[in-house]
Amino acid sequence: MPHDAPTGLADDVLAWFARSARDLPWRRPGAGPWGVLVSEVMLQQTPVARVLPAYEGWMRRWPSPAELAADPPGEAVRMWGRLGYPRRALRLHACAAALVERHDGQVPDDVPALLALPGVGGYTAHAVAAFAFGRRVPVVDTNVRRVIARAVTGHADAGPASTTRDLRAAEALLPGDAATAARMSAALMELGALVCTARQPRCAACPIMDRCAWYRAGRPAGTARRRTQPYAGTDRQVRGILLAAVRDAEDGVTTTELEGLWHKGVQRNRALHSLEDDGLLVRKGDQFHLP
DNA sequence: GACGCGTGGAA
């Protein structure tokens, strides 16, 4: 190709990715499908910086699904630490068990089989299929939705998620070659994470600034943010406090000790029951411990 | 489609 030949959006994004991509452990060749799957679950709603050390520790302890499945689920919850949304740890453990039972301890390479696994939804199934196996499937996360909203649609922010529409829009950006398509998905996510960010997009550093519908329109403001849901004082916070106490204890924690951590009895009990319902806590006598 | 579900860093 002549050096001055016109390039497409995909070429520009891929070229930018080639020089700007972060060196993340789950992107290295040796990560393997299990590593990719573990990273994707950890990255669900949790920033990369916080996932990095957790991922390393997890993979060192459980290099394969079979090794994780052989340990009690509570060990997964403990290892999860403060990543947040600890039900993900439980689901990842259940996922490992399902891999052993249904897939000979291997991560399947097709979307329907991935979707059937605990903790694996549309995003993660497509991400594993694309990044671990080079499948040509669109990978749509919040970054990709934002990049498409701006560059293609010309809006400041992505609207509500719409699976069918989002997948179709992302698919339209993918090159025909499967391996290149997978790289394109990673590149779009990286662009959203590093340049086309939610709060202060760095348009001057964007490889497709001159093609971006939103930029060309003068970066019109988006609609007002929805009210953020409160956290302090919610059951969610109480669950976090109570589970952290059990997680960080050697053995169990007595109900008396838990009373000291959250004084409102009705709410404390509601949180404890919901943690039991989720399988994150087990009650034995007057003690709570991990499953 | 709306909601519940953690945590902590940055602006």
Added chain:
DNA sequence: TTTCCAAGCGT
């Protein structure tokens, strides 16, 4: 200080 938000999933 408060608010925003970070590679979603399951119900």
